[in-house]
Amino acid sequence: MLKPFPPAAFPSLLALGVLLSSCYQVPVTGRKALDLTSDTELAKVSAAAFDEVKSKHSRSKDQARIDQLQRVGGKIAKVVFWDMPNADWEFVVFDEPKQINAFAMAGGKVGVFSGLFKIANTDDELAAVIAHEIAHVTARHVHERLSQEMLAEAGNVVGAVGLMGVGAGSLTTSTIMGLYGSSASMQMLAYDRAKEKEADYIGIMYAARAGYNPEAALTVMERLEAETAGTPSPPVFASTHPPTSERITEIQAALPKALELYQKSAIKPAPTVLK
Numbered sequence: 079m080l081k082p083f084p085p086a087a088f089p090s091l092l093a094l095g096v097l098l099s100s101c102y103q104v105p106v107t108g109r110k111a112l113d114l115t116s117d118t119e120l121a122k123v124s125a126a127a128f129d130e131v132k133s134k135h136s137r138s139k140d141q142a143r144i145d146q147l148q149r150v151g152g153k154i155a156k157v158v159f160w161d162m163p164n165a166d167w168e169f170v171v172f173d174e175p176k177q178i179n180a181f182a183m184a185g186g187k188v189g190v191f192s193g194l195f196k197i198a199n200t201d202d203e204l205a206a207v208i209a210h211e212i213a214h215v216t217a218r219h220v221h222e223r224l225s226q227e228m229l230a231e232a233g234n235v236v237g238a239v240g241l242m243g244v245g246a247g248s249l250t251t252s253t254i255m256g257l258y259g260s261s262a263s264m265q266m267l268a269y270d271r272a273k274e275k276e277a278d279y280i281g282i283m284y285a286a287r288a289g290y291n292p293e294a295a296l297t298v299m300e301r302l303e304a305e306t307a308g309t310p311s312p313p314v315f316a317s318t319h320p321p322t323s324e325r326i327t328e329i330q331a332a333l334p335k336a337l338e339l340y341q342k343s344a345i346k347p348a349p350t351v352l353k
């Protein structure tokens with residue numbers, strides 16, 4: 079005979095229901111992730127945070143690099159269209175030659191610090207970095223982290239959803255800037271290793287689908303390793319990420335699949351004869 083649920087079980091059942099309906103499926107990997115945030119709200123606040131970054135860093139005047147970022151970013155944006163249908167894309171090169179860094183924010187805001195070109199020179203290499211950063215966004219890693227913080231703050235899912243309802247406007251530019259580290263240095267958001275590996279995996283698949291050689295991800299990693307060797311404080315792109323050697327191994331494992339996608343992306347209706 080079925081016993082009726084004790085009354086105390088109802089809130090947790092309700093929480094479970096809310097939790098199940100607040101799951102998000104990460105593109106490419108298919109992982110189910112918690113998302114209690116409002117994507118529209120997060121995109122709005124991220125756009126404001128991006129404006130703040132733009133007001134604090136001067137823009138690069140290197141037209142070749144600016145064009146390169148637009149070209150590469152535009153192609154990746156097309157590939158991720160269904161993962162970010164409402165994105166209002168913006169790609170900006172900042173004049174920060176000492177910073178080997180790049181970032182992407184919800185809503186399609188992408189920044190590259192000019193120091194990044196030390197390790198990412200060609201279109202394929204830049205695509206590897208940009209696709210990695212955009213993968214953090216389509217995988218909603220920031221959404222997930224905010225959701226976990228909301229949960230921790232509210233004590234349970236029902237409370238967190240309540241918080242979300244009343245406090246949608248409480249998500250501020252400074253919350254976002256806080257997540258990304260100090261707004262002055264725009265430090266790389268410290269994700270955990272699993273998230274970094276997920277972004278690496280999704281990123282090389284995106285780059286390959288956009289027609290960029292996914293093997294470039296390895297070149298970038300190797301240069302990053304060379305660049306960081308013997309440095310007391312590694313560049314930001316490296317400092318919060320898993321060890322480079324670990325990332326290289328994972329990228330190598332994902333390469334056969336990525337190369338397949340890359341070859342498919344190269345199939346054009348009319349053959350191009352290169353002379």
Ligand SMILES: [Zn+2]
Binds near residue numbers: 210211214319
């Ligand atoms: Zn990352």
